[in-house]
Amino acid sequence: MPELPEVETVRRSLERSVSGKTVSSVKVYHPKMIRGMEVAPFADALHQERIERVERRGKFLLFDFDRFYLVSHLRMEGKYFPYPQPVERDKHTHVVFRFTDGSELHYNDVRKFGTMELRDKETAMQTAPLAQLEREPFDPEFTAEVLAENLIRKKRSPIKTALLDQSIFLGLGNIYVDETLHAARVHPLTKAGALTLDDISRIHQAGVEVLRQAVEAGGSTIRSYVSPSGKGEFQLQLAVYGQKGEPCPRCGTAIEKIKVGGRGTHFCPTCQQVAL
């Protein structure tokens, strides 16, 4: 479900609902989602650990415990539901954290694609899965020049595919890549190696701005995703994603939908000219 803006919205919600709480027990109902160790040591390690705060790296959530980071990825449909009192788990709830104050946090994921793993705090950033991510898009050091450098590694791929790679442009996913390319007026099938520095500058500027505005709006509420606070209004601003057949907000041409790298891809055939 989530790209960077949705994950950031979840992070802010978790920061309010669970930071400062101490784990009294962890129950895992879908062992496959716990990576790197067996379920028993996973649950044991978290016993009596306190969540200092909840952080984010790209689309990963990091629960900052006393001794570990719990690195959590929601993939397509993962969700966290906090409850003030113990509740019966839903059939798609795969992990239940109970806290010493009697409250609970349920991890729910219909498609079971999400993952959790514990990392030592000292080495968390130097090891998979956090190691090879690009710096945060809002970091001033993530410049158009950095993006241009990254894109050299993907010069034979369509720009749409390249931008989905988290080591190229961290935080973008299928929705916001389409929005970014529309704002930058670049056709999604354009080979990354065929882009001018000016194209790349527009993509960089548009991508950062799209993510910034989406975070501000609380993410997009589409399909399964529901923001924890009930907000998530960015879908109202989407220019192309999910807008097949609707008029382009800039020129009025009907938005088209094609398949690029296996992903549904929306664009305006007038604003975004083909340039393979």
Add this chain to the structure above:
DNA sequence: CAAAATGTTGCTGA
């Protein structure tokens, strides 16, 4: 019933 869905990864063949 086939296709698609906000993501990543591991394999295959060039």
Add this chain to the structure above:
DNA sequence: ATCAGCAACATTTT
């Protein structure tokens, strides 16, 4: 050795 392309993961919805 890279790297581009695609199946796989599992379930629900259209």
